[in-house]
Amino acid sequence: MGVNAIINVNDVNFYYGNFKALTDIKMDFKKNLVTALIGPSGCGKSTLLRLLNRMNDLIDGTKVEGEILFAGQNIYAPDVDPVEIRKKIGMVFQKPNPFPKTIYNNISYGPKLMWNLSKSDIDDLVEQSLKQAVLWDEVKDILNKSAMNLSGGQQQRLCIARALAMKPDVLLMDEPTSALDPISTAKIEELIDDLKKNYTIIIVTHNMQQAARISDETAFFYIGKLIEYNKTGKIFTKPDVQHTEDYITGRFG
Amino acid sequence: MPPRYPLKAKGYKELTNVINKIKDNSMQWRYFKQKIFFGAVRISALIIVLTLGGIVFHIIFNGIGVISWDFITKYPTDSMTKGGIMPAIIGTLYLTVGAISVGLPLGIVSAIYLTEYARQGKIVRIIKVGINCLAGVPSVVFGLFGLGLFVVFLKFGSSILAGSLTLGFLILPTIIGAAEEALKSVPQTFREASLALGVSKWQTIFRIVLPNALPGIMTGSILGIGRAAGETAPIMFTAAAYFTSKLPGSIFDEVMALPYHIYVLATAGTNIEQTRPIQFGTALVLVALVLGIDLIAIVIRSYMRKQKRW
Ligand SMILES: Nc1ncnc2c1ncn2[C@@H]1O[C@H](COP(=O)(O)OP(=O)(O)OP(=O)(O)O)[C@@H](O)[C@H]1O
Numbered sequence: 001m002g003v004n005a006i007i008n009v010n011d012v013n014f015y016y017g018n019f020k021a022l023t024d025i026k027m028d029f030k031k032n033l034v035t036a037l038i039g040p041s042g043c044g045k046s047t048l049l050r051l052l053n054r055m056n057d058l059i060d061g062t063k064v065e066g067e068i069l070f071a072g073q074n075i076y077a078p079d080v081d082p083v084e085i086r087k088k089i090g091m092v093f094q095k096p097n098p099f100p101k102t103i104y105n106n107i108s109y110g111p112k113l114m115w116n117l118s119k120s121d122i123d124d125l126v127e128q129s130l131k132q133a134v135l136w137d138e139v140k141d142i143l144n145k146s147a148m149n150l151s152g153g154q155q156q157r158l159c160i161a162r163a164l165a166m167k168p169d170v171l172l173m174d175e176p177t178s179a180l181d182p183i184s185t186a187k188i189e190e191l192i193d194d195l196k197k198n199y200t201i202i203i204v205t206h207n208m209q210q211a212a213r214i215s216d217e218t219a220f221f222y223i224g225k226l227i228e229y230n231k232t233g234k235i236f237t238k239p240d241v242q243h244t245e246d247y248i249t250g251r252f253g
Numbered sequence: 254m255p256p257r258y259p260l261k262a263k264g265y266k267e268l269t270n271v272i273n274k275i276k277d278n279s280m281q282w283r284y285f286k287q288k289i290f291f292g293a294v295r296i297s298a299l300i301i302v303l304t305l306g307g308i309v310f311h312i313i314f315n316g317i318g319v320i321s322w323d324f325i326t327k328y329p330t331d332s333m334t335k336g337g338i339m340p341a342i343i344g345t346l347y348l349t350v351g352a353i354s355v356g357l358p359l360g361i362v363s364a365i366y367l368t369e370y371a372r373q374g375k376i377v378r379i380i381k382v383g384i385n386c387l388a389g390v391p392s393v394v395f396g397l398f399g400l401g402l403f404v405v406f407l408k409f410g411s412s413i414l415a416g417s418l419t420l421g422f423l424i425l426p427t428i429i430g431a432a433e434e435a436l437k438s439v440p441q442t443f444r445e446a447s448l449a450l451g452v453s454k455w456q457t458i459f460r461i462v463l464p465n466a467l468p469g470i471m472t473g474s475i476l477g478i479g480r481a482a483g484e485t486a487p488i489m490f491t492a493a494a495y496f497t498s499k500l501p502g503s504i505f506d507e508v509m510a511l512p513y514h515i516y517v518l519a520t521a522g523t524n525i526e527q528t529r530p531i532q533f534g535t536a537l538v539l540v541a542l543v544l545g546i547d548l549i550a551i552v553i554r555s556y557m558r559k560q561k562r563w
Pocket residue numbers: 016019021039040041042043044045046047048059
């Protein structure tokens with residue numbers, strides 16, 4: 001276990017019913033780094049990501065073996081409330097999914113329910129979160145308009161702001177830019193780079209350039225197994241496993 | 254049926270010709286089928302509209318004569334052969350509102366349990382079959398059930414309370430069905446988004462799912478409202494009075510009700526023919542009342558729709 005690891009995945013197997021989606025996953029996610037999860041479609045990247053904040057609990061008939069430690073505590077221990085875990089490990093989904101509420105209420109929704117903040121504190125939190133997500137300038141005059149009217153890229157940044165407003169320690173992102181145009185994508189990549197000062201970010205992506213650009217470490221998965229996990233520079237220049245190289249260079253059959 | 258062609262062509266060209274021929278023919282056939290189909294749809298729609306129009310016209314034609322300000326604001330007089338029907342209007346309003354107050358919360362809670370909490374499996378399926386059976390139970394059986402449970406056993410007597418509860422149970426399957434549909438139509442991504450923030454399941458349902466399902470729940474419940482207002486059998490033993498000389502003072506009082514009033518005038522007593530206009534007038538008021546309640550529900554719903562949109 002590395003000293004600065006914030007999440008340790010220890011020999012995890014995961015099943016959807018009888019289907020084994022993850023096999024013997026063992027890896028540590030380091031604090032304040034961006035870790036990219038890559039691999040072909042269906043290899044289990046989303047499954048692993050959703051295991052980290054217990055979103056797989058929502059699916060009937062799933063089973064987890066092994067343990068996942070967050071700050072040293074097993075989040076699958078029987079006495080752990082998944083709701084508490086999700087407060088500390090936020091998530092941004094592949095498709096932007098704002099609530100059908102105003103922009104302001106999208107951000108203030110979680111904090112209002114959980115913390116007894118004054119109106120002006122909430123106002124500040126909304127403003128800060130939107131600034132963090134580089135959306136403030138675009139929406140500051142329309143905070144009371146429906147979030148559904150924003151563009152896809154704006155909606156995704158709103159979802160990031162919404163997650164940030166909960167002050168999580170870790171941010172999980174499942175292909176956050178796959179539905180976006182290059183300009184919005186660039187904005188979100190910049191944002192990720194900025195966020196890693198304060199957050200640990202784990203991001204699933206199919207875009208190799210993106211993984212190379214924004215991540216510090218990269219993990220390559222294939223059919224439910226972790227094939228290679230190393231510094232991004234190393235993975236993209238001199239991977240240890242031939243399989244990894246084939247995938248990265250697109251020579252994959 | 255479209256004519257069939259034996260596919261015994263040999264070369265590429267022959268095969269292509271054969272297929273093109275089939276295409277031509279099947280296009281004409283499809284066009285023909287479409288015409289028949291749309292024709293049938295049009296005719297059925299026409300039959301429905303004509304029937305509905307016929308009923309409404311019949312009621313208006315026969316009932317409009319007695320409608321007056323006095324008719325809807327005065328008590329009946331002369332053994333109900335003259336005067337107004339005000340207590341029956343008030344009574345039906347009370348019973349309808351009562352039935353909704355019972356049926357809506359209970360139905361929504363049941364639907365939330367069935368769609369959001371219960372593990373989807375055998376037990377839920379059995380419960381759902383049970384609810385569907387309940388929807389098919391004749392209303393007079395509900396009346397007897399209400400008589401046994403609320404009027405006699407719980408000693409509510411024949412009262413607004415007993416009638417509202419009975420009608421509430423009567424419309425429960427409708428409301429559960431509507432609420433289930435509405436809850437299911439709320440995108441799963443909303444639930445995920447909320448839960449991923451660390452919001453509890455209960456709060457997610459209460460803050461996100463339910464508000465977005467409400468317009469749909471209202472739509473389905475409108476049917477229930479109409480049924481609650483119009484049924485005679487369930488209130489016959491549980492709430493309805495033949496005649497009251499004053500308005501109910503509490504929920505433990507009996508009330509007159511529009512459908513029961515029609516029933517009484519049309520079947521009992523010696524003045525059946527003489528009170529025909531009053532019967533039709535009462536029916537007209539009942540129809541107007543139900544449509545009025547529906548209209549209010551529709552307005553509320555479209556207002557909510559405007560606010561929530563995805
Ligand atoms: N809810 C589910 N029920 C059953 N099997 C599932 C479920 N979700 C995913 N799987 C299966 O688990 C495996 C891993 O799926 P997962 O979604 O984690 O892949 P992924 O790596 O994220 O793929 P992609 O890049 O296409 O998003 C796949 O074989 C998939 O079919």
